[in-house]
Amino acid sequence: MNLATDSLQHNGLRTRALMLTLGLLAAAAAGAQTAPREAPKSAWTDAQSPARARVADTVAPIMRPPAVDTLATVRQRGVLRVGVVQVPPMVMQDRNNNYVGYSVDLARRLAADLGVRVEFVETWWTEVMPQLVDGHSDVVITGLWMNVPRALVANFTQPTASEGMYLIGSRPLAAQRRSLEAFNQPGV
Numbered sequence: 001m002n003l004a005t006d007s008l009q010h011n012g013l014r015t016r017a018l019m020l021t022l023g024l025l026a027a028a029a030a031g032a033q034t035a036p037r038e039a040p041k042s043a044w045t046d047a048q049s050p051a052r053a054r055v056a057d058t059v060a061p062i063m064r065p066p067a068v069d070t071l072a073t074v075r076q077r078g079v080l081r082v083g084v085v086q087v088p089p090m091v092m093q094d095r096n097n098n099y100v101g102y103s104v105d106l107a108r109r110l111a112a113d114l115g116v117r118v119e120f121v122e123t124w125w126t127e128v129m130p131q132l133v134d135g136h137s138d139v140v141i142t143g144l145w146m147n148v149p150r151a152l153v154a155n156f157t158q159p160t161a162s163e164g165m166y167l168i169g170s171r172p173l174a175a176q177r178r179s180l181e182a183f184n185q186p187g188v
Contacts, residue, residue: 071114074138080111081119083128083137090143090161103141106160110139129153 074080084091090103099120111118121137128144131137133153143163146156169177177183 070138074114074116078116079119080107080114080116080139081121081137082107082111083121083123083131083140083142085123085125085128085142087143091141102161103143107139107141110141 084099084103084107086092089101091099091101094100104120107120108118121131123131123137128140128142129150132140140154141160143161144150146159150156169183
């Protein structure tokens, strides 16, 4: 039994379950709205809550309801525009500048199943959600974690892959520290 990894796995599952629940609630609420939404600035500018300000910075520029039926638009256009950020081995380019990787294969399969061709729209992490909401890409297939600000403006599928965060250290260091608290010390 490893206390550190068991605790992280348990908390990770709880966090994922919470995020999925919040995402479903946000999606249901967003679908019911017909008027454009504005970020409630007064709730997010509280000087005592810097976390709220960070959420506002993330969500406010992109908090708009969908204007079109994306699937109908993709089929009419004949092209699925897929937003990607290069994160090997999920998304990368080969020596001929062709996109390759797990997420690329998934995007190509999705386009084939829809009977359309695929077009990759490369972007930066800071632009993934704004480009999706603004219609520069139809979907995003990249290593993107589910979180509340993103769930407020987009729907998520079931994860196509999972990953975790792990502490990696030498055996002597790991033998000396048997808990997360032991690693969270100055000089470690």
